[in-house]
Amino acid sequence: MTPALQFDNITCTFVSKDDRSQRYTAVANTDLAIAPGEFVSVVGPTGCGKSTLLNVGAGLLQPSSGSVKVFGEELKGINRRAGYMFQAEALMPWRSALQNVIAGLQYRGHEEKAAAELGEQWLARVGLQGFGDRYPHQLSGGMRKRVALAQTLILDPDIILMDEPFSALDIQTRQLMENEVLDLWNAKKKAVLFITHDLDEAIAMSDRVIVLAAGPGTHPIGEFRIDLPRPRDVAEIRMHPRFVELHQQIWDVLRDEVLKGYQQQKRAA
Numbered sequence: 001m002t003p004a005l006q007f008d009n010i011t012c013t014f015v016s017k018d019d020r021s022q023r024y025t026a027v028a029n030t031d032l033a034i035a036p037g038e039f040v041s042v043v044g045p046t047g048c049g050k051s052t053l054l055n056v057g058a059g060l061l062q063p064s065s066g067s068v069k070v071f072g073e074e075l076k077g078i079n080r081r082a083g084y085m086f087q088a089e090a091l092m093p094w095r096s097a098l099q100n101v102i103a104g105l106q107y108r109g110h111e112e113k114a115a116a117e118l119g120e121q122w123l124a125r126v127g128l129q130g131f132g133d134r135y136p137h138q139l140s141g142g143m144r145k146r147v148a149l150a151q152t153l154i155l156d157p158d159i160i161l162m163d164e165p166f167s168a169l170d171i172q173t174r175q176l177m178e179n180e181v182l183d184l185w186n187a188k189k190k191a192v193l194f195i196t197h198d199l200d201e202a203i204a205m206s207d208r209v210i211v212l213a214a215g216p217g218t219h220p221i222g223e224f225r226i227d228l229p230r231p232r233d234v235a236e237i238r239m240h241p242r243f244v245e246l247h248q249q250i251w252d253v254l255r256d257e258v259l260k261g262y263q264q265q266k267r268a269a
């Protein structure tokens with residue numbers, strides 16, 4: 001089957017922050033393929049290159065070498081078949097929740113009334129019925145994330161790219177959001193590339209977990225199929241004996257990389 005998103009031998013180098021005459025290789029020779037409908041998480045130590053990889057998949061960053069294919073076609077420019085959700089707040093503070101949700105439809109030239117109707121449906125789907133006229137500052141952090149989720153999914157992307165979308169939330173809200181994402185994903189089965197440094201979150205959500213090495217030159221060093229039953233409740237699945245087993249196996253690979261990443265950050269500080 002043609003992958004929804006395929007990274008072929010991706011390398012990304014940047015001008016080094018410490019010495020501008022040097023280049024820093026963030027990602028090196030990375031291959032990764034995500035099947036249509038597959039939920040793949042990428043975990044790795046802080047600063048290893050997870051976001052860099054996601055930005056390459058989004059078409060926001062041109063790799064130094066290698067190529068990205070989207071449903072078999074070479075990606076040039078922005079990945080229009082993908083929707084994104086980033087860690088940082090992405091809502092426009094001057095727009096109401098509804099106007100934020102339908103922003104992408106408006107940019108694509110959809111008719112206003114139909115867009116607003118669909119927007120209301122999506123607000124209801126993420127549990128925000130009746131909140132459409134609130135502005136971002138009038139919503140809690142969890143509600144703002146729900147608006148951002150609706151804003152991404154309303155465009156019905158074939159690929160969803162998420163970069164630690166819930167890391168700023170408290171644990172209960174986070175688990176609620178994770179379950180909501182899983183429910184929505186279960187209903188439509190899109191390809192998901194989910195970046196996180198939280199191994200529990202990665203296992204609970206995914207079909208497959210990829211472990212990246214500490215930088216420089218990060219690349220996948222482990223790949224684990226998550227053969228846990230679905231549908232899953234992210235809080236309950238953590239008690240499953242197979243979850244504990246998988247966690248142990250993946251942590252065995254990830255632990256050393258996290259330690260290396262930590263040492264590097266200490267040296268850089």
Ligand SMILES: Nc1ncnc2c1ncn2[C@@H]1O[C@H](COP(=O)(O)OP(=O)(O)OP(=O)(O)O)[C@@H](O)[C@H]1O
Pocket residue numbers: 014015016017024026044045046047048049050051052053197215
């Ligand atoms: N535009 C850039 N210019 C220079 N260096 C960069 C640039 N973007 C990323 N880097 C460097 O590349 C490395 C990887 O960064 P990246 O943000 O991809 O890591 P990450 O794994 O997502 O980190 P975190 O887990 O902290 O979010 C870091 O050392 C970062 O400083």
